[in-house]
Amino acid sequence: MNKRPDVTLLKSLPQIEEILKQPCMQQIAADLPHEVVTDAARAEVDALRKAILAGESPTINLQDIAQAASQRALRLRAASLRGVINASGVIIHTNLGRSVLAPEAVEAVNEVIRGYSTLEYSVENMARGSRHDHCEQLICALTGAEAAIAVNNNAAAVMMILSEFAAGHEAIVSRGELVEIGGSFRIPDVMRQSHADMVEVGATNKTHIFDYERAISENTSMLLKVHPSNYRMIGFTESVSVRQLRHLADEYNAQREDDKKMLVYEDQGSGVFLHLNQFGEYTEPTVADSLRSGADLVSFSGDKLLGGPQAGIIVGNKDLIARLKKHPLARVLRLDKMTLAALEATLRLYLDPEQAKKRIPTIRMLCETADEVQVRAQELHDIIAKKIDSSCASLAIVDEISRAGGGALPMCDIPTRAVALTFAKGTALGCETFLTKRCSTPIIARISQEMVMFDARTLLSTQEMEAIAQGLADYFASIA
Ligand SMILES: *Cc1c(COP(=O)(O)O)cnc(C)c1O
Numbered sequence: 001m002n003k004r005p006d007v008t009l010l011k012s013l014p015q016i017e018e019i020l021k022q023p024c025m026q027q028i029a030a031d032l033p034h035e036v037v038t039d040a041a042r043a044e045v046d047a048l049r050k051a052i053l054a055g056e057s058p059t060i061n062l063q064d065i066a067q068a069a070s071q072r073a074l075r076l077r078a079a080s081l082r083g084v085i086n087a088s089g090v091i092i093h094t095n096l097g098r099s100v101l102a103p104e105a106v107e108a109v110n111e112v113i114r115g116y117s118t119l120e121y122s123v124e125n126m127a128r129g130s131r132h133d134h135c136e137q138l139i140c141a142l143t144g145a146e147a148a149i150a151v152n153n154n155a156a157a158v159m160m161i162l163s164e165f166a167a168g169h170e171a172i173v174s175r176g177e178l179v180e181i182g183g184s185f186r187i188p189d190v191m192r193q194s195h196a197d198m199v200e201v202g203a204t205n206k207t208h209i210f211d212y213e214r215a216i217s218e219n220t221s222m223l224l225k226v227h228p229s230n231y232r233m234i235g236f237t238e239s240v241s242v243r244q245l246r247h248l249a250d251e252y253n254a255q256r257e258d259d260k261k262m263l264v265y266e267d268q269g270s271g272v273f274l275h276l277n278q279f280g281e282y283t284e285p286t287v288a289d290s291l292r293s294g295a296d297l298v299s300f301s302g303d304k305l306l307g308g309p310q311a312g313i314i315v316g317n318k319d320l321i322a323r324l325k326k327h328p329l330a331r332v333l334r335l336d337k338m339t340l341a342a343l344e345a346t347l348r349l350y351l352d353p354e355q356a357k358k359r360i361p362t363i364r365m366l367c368e369t370a371d372e373v374q375v376r377a378q379e380l381h382d383i384i385a386k387k388i389d390s391s392c393a394s395l396a397i398v399d400e401i402s403r404a405g406g407g408a409l410p411m412c413d414i415p416t417r418a419v420a421l422t423f424a425k426g427t428a429l430g431c432e433t434f435l436t437k438r439c440s441t442p443i444i445a446r447i448s449q450e451m452v453m454f455d456a457r458t459l460l461s462t463q464e465m466e467a468i469a470q471g472l473a474d475y476f477a478s479i480a
Contacts, residue, residue, distance in 0.1 A: 089455025092406025157312030246294025271300025307362030
């Protein structure tokens, strides 16, 4: 397939020095370090050389190369991590930063980063305090747990628990729960990394309590249950509940020494505190439900269904949590003050469930009915209609489906309303690309049947709607 490289093209590639002499490069050289400018020129030449060696015949023009190099260098100065407008309708969008924080959480972060704070200081005792103390009592009050600790994320929580309680021992897990969460987090890999001996039981679709029972040995230290967050098995399936695992563990523990008890640990993935009743049979069990069913330890994410900052929260038996607090990984995986402030403020909102539903964006968006979303869809529709000419595109409010995202509630179709654009000028794909790449705040929309859709469920303000209308106006101006 590959054509032979054209060696004469290689010879026509410009010297780095020549590129640096071009006016556009001279201009940026005044503001950027010399190495940055040189590296950008070298990167452009390298890219061309690679293309030529791959048998391509790119046009080689000194000015174009200098232009591309200056753009490349300038990109370093532009923010890479920045806000976007999420009109995709995916509420806990992992690529877009999962949960949006409540205003109270934003304010709390602001306060602790503007000045010094009580991060590890106890005002009460006028002495050194612990950063673990800020959230522990709240988490316990909200879940009924004896003790709690929060770490960097739930993947870290799983790792820490397995390292402390299952390293050098056997942990039994169902084959139906050996999940991959995405981003290279797979239960079997984490097991290996933490030196736990994984004992798989059951079949992919069915695991029975006797499967666990048969696998128990002297060296079993844990019965692990993993919530199949991002998928569901339907049809001829069966899994074992935390309650059944509790009974089994109790039976065996009766004959074991106190320090050799077998633990029941559930990795819940998406932690929820409230019963989200509108999801009917798909409602996720709450953290309190798992503890009541007899789990010794439960871990879950802070930024999935909980709607807080990225964190991994572990709740359960106080002796076990005390061991985790002393684990070397607790220091490695500890939370910083910004996250602690956001987490504490989010948790405080849960003290009043009605307040939590109103103030925590993730919960509010999950709970809103299509009729409630309709109000925002109408507002967006009217703002766009005022801004763009009807000869460019026609506008309609349509029934659509939102998703929870974040590996939560995968089977739930959440009815919503979206504003749909049908194009008389331009194309849906062209418009989507423009909104993503060319707007100062990127706008993430969805395409369906040659229409661009803006799901009003995940829009957060009138300003966002105005930015969408402006982005559309700019798109149509760009193709005029
Ligand atoms: C999401 C998830 C994780 C990882 O949690 P992060 O907070 O993303 O690190 C682990 N286990 C399950 C079951 C999950 O759903």
